[in-house]
Amino acid sequence: MIGRSDDVREIATALANGTNLIIAAPRRTGKTSVCDAALGRLRRNRFYTARLDLFRIADAAELAETLALAVIANRSPIHRLVRRAREVGRVALNATQAAAVLKLKSQLGDAVELAITPGWAAQDPERALDLALELPDRVARADGRRMIVFFDEFQEVAGERRPYGNPDAVTKRMRAIFQRSSEVSYLFAGSLEHMMRDLFAPSHRAFSGFGGFHTLRAITVADWSRGLLERFAADDCVKRRSTATRWRWSRRSSRSGACTRTPSRLRARWPIGSRFRSGCRRRFATGC
Numbered sequence: 001m002i003g004r005s006d007d008v009r010e011i012a013t014a015l016a017n018g019t020n021l022i023i024a025a026p027r028r029t030g031k032t033s034v035c036d037a038a039l040g041r042l043r044r045n046r047f048y049t050a051r052l053d054l055f056r057i058a059d060a061a062e063l064a065e066t067l068a069l070a071v072i073a074n075r076s077p078i079h080r081l082v083r084r085a086r087e088v089g090r091v092a093l094n095a096t097q098a099a100a101v102l103k104l105k106s107q108l109g110d111a112v113e114l115a116i117t118p119g120w121a122a123q124d125p126e127r128a129l130d131l132a133l134e135l136p137d138r139v140a141r142a143d144g145r146r147m148i149v150f151f152d153e154f155q156e157v158a159g160e161r162r163p164y165g166n167p168d169a170v171t172k173r174m175r176a177i178f179q180r181s182s183e184v185s186y187l188f189a190g191s192l193e194h195m196m197r198d199l200f201a202p203s204h205r206a207f208s209g210f211g212g213f214h215t216l217r218a219i220t221v222a223d224w225s226r227g228l229l230e231r232f233a234a235d236d237c238v239k240r241r242s243t244a245t246r247w248r249w250s251r252r253s254s255r256s257g258a259c260t261r262t263p264s265r266l267r268a269r270w271p272i273g274s275r276f277r278s279g280c281r282r283r284f285a286t287g288c
């Protein structure tokens with residue numbers, strides 16, 4: 001990532017030290033990328049992690065199931081067993097696998113059913129969600145590893161559609177469970193700033209004082225220039241002066257010396273018409 005190393009380091013350090021963080025910033029400013037990078041850094045340092053994108057989760061039952069699966073995925077052998085159980089059904093497991101499921105249930109409780117039996121959560125979504133919210137701390141304690149749970153687009157909890165139930169009731173239950181989960185750090189990101197602030201800042205909200213707001217730094221022009229040059233170079237493009245005042249990017253191998261194509265890495269990251277892409281084209285076209 002370009003120019004985000006300080007943010008990534010600070011976020012990872014705070015979470016590792018048990019601080020909960022909230023990142024509220026406009027769309028396409030790099031929230032998810034920074035949080036994912038921080039989680040990656042923590043995973044490399046042997047932390048357990050789980051990430052959920054609430055934009056993709058339709059209701060409380062799905063939230064419970066997705067969270068349980070993400071938490072259990074930290075244990076690779078168990079994760080394989082869970083995948084197998086979901087694919088073939090409990091009854092088709094062999095004796096060793098069935099015994100492993102029983103052992104897992106005795107250790108982690110009914111929350112295991114959430115992961116193993118598709119649709120189990122839908123029978124009682126409220127209870128399923130409580131079980132899933134408690135699971136990160138259970139797994140963290142059982143394995144002696146700190147767990148980091150990242151909720152992306154967290155403002156969905158208070159969305160108009162109320163996907164997970166009454167927002168006040170859901171956030172109160174979450175807060176009560178998170179408060180007890182001493183082996184877990186939480187990271188919340190959201191692109192609707194006013195909703196995120198309203199969930200975490202006012203004193204009457206359940207999440208009031210639960211974490212600190214982290215503000216992403218502005219990326220400097222120098223960082224952008226260095227980062228873009230590296231990416232163009234990695235795409236085998238070189239910067240050539242085509243007139244006294246204009247620069248063009250061209251493929252090293254291009255005979256005409258003119259390359260009108262935007263390198264694929266940039267195309268993938270910044271769609272045509274995005275503010276950054278137009279700014280980038282302008283800057284490189286004028287050579288400033």
Ligand SMILES: Nc1ncnc2c1ncn2[C@@H]1O[C@H](COP(=O)(O)OP(=O)(O)OP(=O)(O)O)[C@@H](O)[C@H]1O
Pocket residue numbers: 001002003004026027028029030031032033034191219268269270
């Ligand atoms: N610092 C950066 N360096 C390089 N690419 C970046 C950087 N920040 C963001 N991007 C790219 O910009 C795009 C948007 O980033 P990202 O999805 O992290 O932003 P976001 O704030 O989470 O967006 P949204 O509000 O849509 O969820 C992604 O393709 C990402 O790879």
Ligand SMILES: [Mg+2]
Pocket residue numbers: 031032033152
């Ligand atoms: Mg995002």
